Amino acid sequence: MSEKLPSETVSEHLDRMSGWRKTPGRDAIRKNFQFKDFSEAFGFMTRVALAAERLNHHPEWSNIYSRVEVVLSTHDADGLTEKDFALALAADQAAQGTG
Amino acid sequence: MSEKLPSETVSEHLDRMSGWRKTPGRDAIRKNFQFKDFSEAFGFMTRVALAAERLNHHPEWSNIYSRVEVVLSTHDADGLTEKDFALALAADQAAQGTG
């Protein structure tokens, strides 16, 4: 899970996902999640937090009211690993309420 | 919001809602919420907790994995008040992800 992925694998993962893109100037991916209100946004954040502890891999993220920006990268690998995409998938599922 | 409701008003509220019923032997209402897994259940609980602080009215509740039972009553009024139905509505909205 924690080896740095080659860029082709990163591209393949991103092609299969919606809304995630490379962060300019960093070996990281990011996505903006827009919710109806703060309650919905923080319910999402709580579910991502649970997934982060389960995966032992944590996001860099920010929140302003109904918006959450999630940035994922694996510091130990100095790049993107399968852990990042596992957490990205968990975030997408939490956002859809299908987790 | 905090006066005890007459039983006809309680019945009218319950008729308009889904899954809420009177608790036998107590002037309270209850509902069981079933989710897919613990993450979904605790995301729901977080949103109900936010609503509880907003309304300054708190549930009696229990959780086992994917199931949450919510019991609502207003201790100060020794019965059911509009606060209970406001929190019940917020819980239903949180469960539907439409909050």
Added chain:
Amino acid sequence: MSEKLPSETVSEHLDRMSGWRKTPGRDAIRKNFQFKDFSEAFGFMTRVALAAERLNHHPEWSNIYSRVEVVLSTHDADGLTEKDFALALAADQAAQGTG
């Protein structure tokens, strides 16, 4: 982590812990946590929820305002396992804010 513990081992664990005791009529342990208010209680619950996902082991618990009762047992083992005591320890640490 998930084999049923002999009763001597359960007793030894309980002797080293504060506030946990056997549940009458069940092969489970329980503890009541009392907090200052709902915010403190729900902050605790969130940290226990994170530990539960990390350990892949979940509590049976209930909350009324500033009080949280936690019951732990391992259904698959039909009794108490090291998982229960790992989660009990995490709950105690969360309650002390030392997690």
Added chain:
Amino acid sequence: MSEKLPSETVSEHLDRMSGWRKTPGRDAIRKNFQFKDFSEAFGFMTRVALAAERLNHHPEWSNIYSRVEVVLSTHDADGLTEKDFALALAADQAAQGTG
């Protein structure tokens, strides 16, 4: 609660608080909170989220693992109001576990 405060009042508030300072180039205040781990950080965030709903005033904030940065400003007032300092106080209390 929601009128823009004169700069002397802002300074007086900041003098009485620990770690909060004006944000360069914005009419906002900020503070970095450092915790032991993600669990402690997210427990804090949950309590601040509850306070935000109670006060109907929400932070701009970001989290990386054990660190949380909180920025407060009142958009409607185009500056700092008593609401910001009420939420700052709630955040400090949550961080101290004394809330």
